[in-house]
Amino acid sequence: MPQTYFTPGPAELYPTFYKHLQTAMDEQIGSISHRSQRFRDLYKFADEQLRTLLTIPATHGIFFTGSASEVWERMLLNCVEFESFHLVNGSFSQKFYDYANALHKHALVFEKPFGEGFDAAEIQVPEYAEVVCLAHNETSSGVQMKTSEIHKLKRKYPKKLFCVDMVSSAPYPDLDFSIIDSAFFSVQKAFGMPAGLGVWIASEACLTKAERLQKNDSLTIGAHHTLPTLWKHYKTFETPATPNVLFIYLLGKIAEDFNRIGIDTIRKQTEEKAKMIYKFIDNSDAFEAFVKQERHRSQTVVVATTQKPSAEVIAGAKAANMVVGSGYGKFKESQIRIANFPATSADQVAALLEQLTN
Known part of the structure; x- marks a missing residue:
């Protein structure tokens, strides 16, 4: 019997993935040239579907990388001349900060303990x-920063470029890209695909900065x-080097499926x-929510202390053909992480919770 994956990435494959993969094989998508019209068409299609899904304006480009982690480096190299500022409250926000230091940027940080979240009012950007x-969404600790708080902070500092990691939450967050300059995610989490493709959304303001630094x-x-x-x-829906053509095709198809359901419905279901x-x-004696402040609790990666x-x-869950994630880092032996992505239904979640009562 197949297992249901509630792991925070790689995660459960989206139910339509298999059908789209078969179509891609039948149409030999994996063999087409990235300089062909066929590729330009499927890049354009993925671009259109993501724009609709995430409400991305024409001022922003959508680019494909090997992973979301690659975007940390791309963003820091292209948009930081001297100084970056990082909100750190878990292992992945910490890694973004570590990349800045590795690239010899003057990286400043406002740090909270693992499991605690940020509110705009407490943040002073240097x-x-x-x-x-x-x-x-901090994947390691199950903390989410409300988009309203992100927008509030950006409005307080309108001249700063803002880059948002939404790796383990997209397409859930309703980011306002009319004010948010950049965001990125990878496909092996809420988009229900295998790992191997990163998506970087960046504004013309980011491009202008990169062109200036290039000089x-x-x-x-x-x-x-x-x-x-x-x-x-x-501009012509091409890429500098040969990309993961197959996954760009599949991402476009799954984004189209999400659009058929409707992003408002997906958010409500989440x-x-x-x-x-x-x-x-x-209500359980066997578990305790790791994130104490309800407003900071992730809607897409739930972390519980066991x-x-x-x-x-x-x-116990695996014996019932359900796979949940372990805690991250030093919390590996004392926590579980439950992914709440579109690929798993309310009935599957209910079945998991029933099993966890045993």
């Missing part, structure tokens, strides 16, 4: 910070997939399933 780097002989904005190069090829999970945890070793909980 005067000379060029880019504000933050996570909408500075004492700086490098990279030798591979620079924003000006990506954008130049994007919140209803999250409510089920948190209600179960809050009374018994998490390995026992995970083994």
Whole structure:
């Protein structure tokens, strides 16, 4: 009997993935040239579907990378001359900060303990910070920053570029791209695909900054997939180098499926399933919600502290053909993480919660 994956990525494959993959094989999508009209058409299709799904305006380009982690480096090289500012409250927001240091940027940080969230009112962005780097959803700790708080902070600092990690939440967050400059995600989480494709959304303001930095002989904005190069090829729906053509095709098809359902419905379903999970945890003697402040609790990655070793909980679920994630890093043995992505239904969530009562 097949297993149902509630892991936070790679995660359960979206139900239509198999059908789209078969069509791609039948049409030999994996063999077409990235300089062909067929590829331009499928890039354009994916672009159109993502624009509709996430309400991305014409001022922003949509680019494909090897992973979401690659975007940390691309964003820092292309949009930071001297100074970046990072909101850190988990392992992945920490890695964005670590990348800045590795690239010899002057990286400043406002840090919260693992499991705690941010509100706009408490954040002071340093005067000379060029880019504000933050996570909408911290995959490691199950903390989410409300989009209303992100927007509030951006309006307070309108001249700063804002880059939002929505790796384990897209397409759930309703980011306002009329004010948010950049965001990125990967496909192996809420889009229900295998790993191997990152998506970078960046504004013309980011491009302008990259073009200015490119003229500075004492700086490098990279030798591979620079924003000006990506954008130049994007104008004709091409890529600088051979991309993951198959996954771009599949992403376009799954985004189309999401659009048929409607993003408002997907968001509502996500919140209803999250409510089920948190209600179960809050009423359970065996589990405790790791994120104490309800307004900071993730709707897409629920983290619970377990009374018994998490390995026992995970083994029990696996025996019932359900796979949940372990805690991240030092919390591996004392927490579980339950992904709440569109690929799993309310009935599947209910079945998991029933199993966790045993």
